Amino acid sequence: MAGALLWSAGPAVAVVLFVPLTGSLLTALGIPLASVAMVFVTAGLVSALPLLVRLPATGLSAVVAAGVALALLGTGVVRHGFSAERPRPDSLLYVRDDVKARTLWFSGDPAPDAWTRGALGDDPRRAAVNDYFPPRGDEPAMVAKAPALDIPLPEVTVLDDTTRGGTRTVRFRAESQRPAWRIQVRLPQKPLAACTVAGTRLDRAAMKEQTGGANDVVFHHYGARGFDVSCEVPAGTRLRVDVADYTIGLTPQVRDLVGPRPRDTVPVAFGFLPEDSVIARAAEEI
Numbered sequence: 064m065a066g067a068l069l070w071s072a073g074p075a076v077a078v079v080l081f082v083p084l085t086g087s088l089l090t091a092l093g094i095p096l097a098s099v100a101m102v103f104v105t106a107g108l109v110s111a112l113p114l115l116v117r118l119p120a121t122g123l124s125a126v127v128a129a130g131v132a133l134a135l136l137g138t139g140v141v142r143h144g145f146s147a148e149r150p151r152p153d154s155l156l157y158v159r160d161d162v163k164a165r166t167l168w169f170s171g172d173p174a175p176d177a178w179t180r181g182a183l184g185d186d187p188r189r190a191a192v193n194d195y196f197p198p199r200g201d202e203p204a205m206v207a208k209a210p211a212l213d214i215p216l217p218e219v220t221v222l223d224d225t226t227r228g229g230t231r232t233v234r235f236r237a238e239s240q241r242p243a244w245r246i247q248v249r250l251p252q253k254p255l256a257a258c259t260v261a262g263t264r265l266d267r268a269a270m271k272e273q274t275g276g277a278n279d280v281v282f283h284h285y286g287a288r289g290f291d292v293s294c295e296v297p298a299g300t301r302l303r304v305d306v307a308d309y310t311i312g313l314t315p316q317v318r319d320l321v322g323p324r325p326r327d328t329v330p331v332a333f334g335f336l337p338e339d340s341v342i343a344r345a346a347e348e349i
Contacts, residue, residue: 091240165208168207217237
């Protein structure tokens with residue numbers, strides 16, 4: 064008996080480690096990538112199997128273990144689904160895009176649910192949204208037309224503009240006109256010789272590495288209402304500045320269009336998928 068208790072300590076530690084890991088991975092990756100989370104958890108559990116070889120394996124213990132496993136499986140099947148205690152993660156974003164002269168809803172969810180269906184409809188079209196969420200690349204999201212609202216657009220202000228020799232250096236400020244928490248600035252990579260952001264100078268090679276081969280350089284700023292960028296381009300070259308700002312969650316006027324979030328839903332985790340936000344986008348040549 065003492066030996067069995069001693070050898071059970073190892074599997075007990077494995078359970079303590081892997082059970083919370085399962086929940087953490089599912090939260091981080093979301094429902095669309097739940098299978099990926101289970102691959103990692105299964106690999107970890109398989110690596111822990113040698114810890115079980117010294118445990119007693121009588122016929123009675125095998126029957127009891129099988130019965131417990133079936134009971135847990137049945138409980139999981141019966142309680143499967145979402146509720147206020149186990150809310151469904153979902154997302155809904157509103158965009159006023161002055162560059163493309165449109166307003167739209169979009170969501171990175173796999174399908175509409177009872178709440179997002181009110182904005183997206185039953186069968187929304189799929190389209191890339193990398194203008195607003197670059198990490199998503201060309202992966203399509205659910206997209207639908209949205210009513211036009213007077214969302215204040217971000218502004219670009221030239222602070223300094225000098226030309227020496229064959230190089231023009233222009234310093235500008237990208238600033239939100241509302242309480243946005245994140246600002247995105249997108250610049251065409253081709254004319255840029257260098258850019259300085261937050262005191263850090265990025266030359267052409269550094270920007271090429273940062274973009275991973277994309278045609279645009281994208282800078283993100285968090286917190287303050289605006290930030291300054293200084294860029295070096297060939298003399299006489301105009302620079303197109305594409306700027307967008309993002310709120311945390313839906314603003315009251317947007318929320319009025321879809322109603323409050325139901326209690327059995329919760330916003331998706333930040334950083335992994337597009338999360339609830341109101342986005343305003345504009346562009347200017349300076």
